[in-house]
Amino acid sequence: NSKVIQTPRYLVKGQGQKAKMRCIPEKGHPVVFWYQQNKNNEFKFLINFQNQEVLQQIDMTEKRFSAECPSNSPCSLEIQSSEAGDSALYLCASSPTQNNNQAPLFGEGTRLSVL
């Protein structure tokens, strides 16, 4: 079964702590996305990569998050200083190309709780 692997499944942090999550994209998928899904199930796009290069990111990600997709290593998303409002499901997705008829494949997510 093709899969995007995300670790850990659950992450609990205190306010101000760093929170890091990882993603192994589907084999052969050089395009990787991170989304945040809040408790109301709303999706927010955070950042995407093609290989190691950032394609797009939102302002919040640029200021408070650190993300990378090094070659031969899992991609990662790290919140530098966690806030209560960061509590959410963080979903990684990957795609074989930037072509729009290739639907991204999602992982099961990392559920972050910030106490």
Next chain:
Amino acid sequence: GDSVTQTEGLVTLTKGLPVMLNCTYQTTYSPFLFWYVQHLNEAPKLLLKSSTDNKRTEHQGFYATLHKSSSSFHLQKSSVQLSDSALYFCALTHMSNYNVLYFGSGTKLTVEP
């Protein structure tokens, strides 16, 4: 800007009945539409993707037709099953945004015996 609207937040149906979940979108670009289904504590999974204008696309008993004239991509099924209970998201992308998806707010479908 780009956006997707799903008007029903919650839909509850009896097994065997038909369902239609609404999805309309707004964009100035040529759109690609998807339906994703998310079961509890699972990854969102692709259910359907749009084809050409006015062409129906089908998968696992679900079907949808992209209508550019009305900016819609409604999801339908003729007979729902208990296992169809899940969250359904309509998502939009286009050529100018690196395949980033704009999601609707989702519809929670509950199928009762």
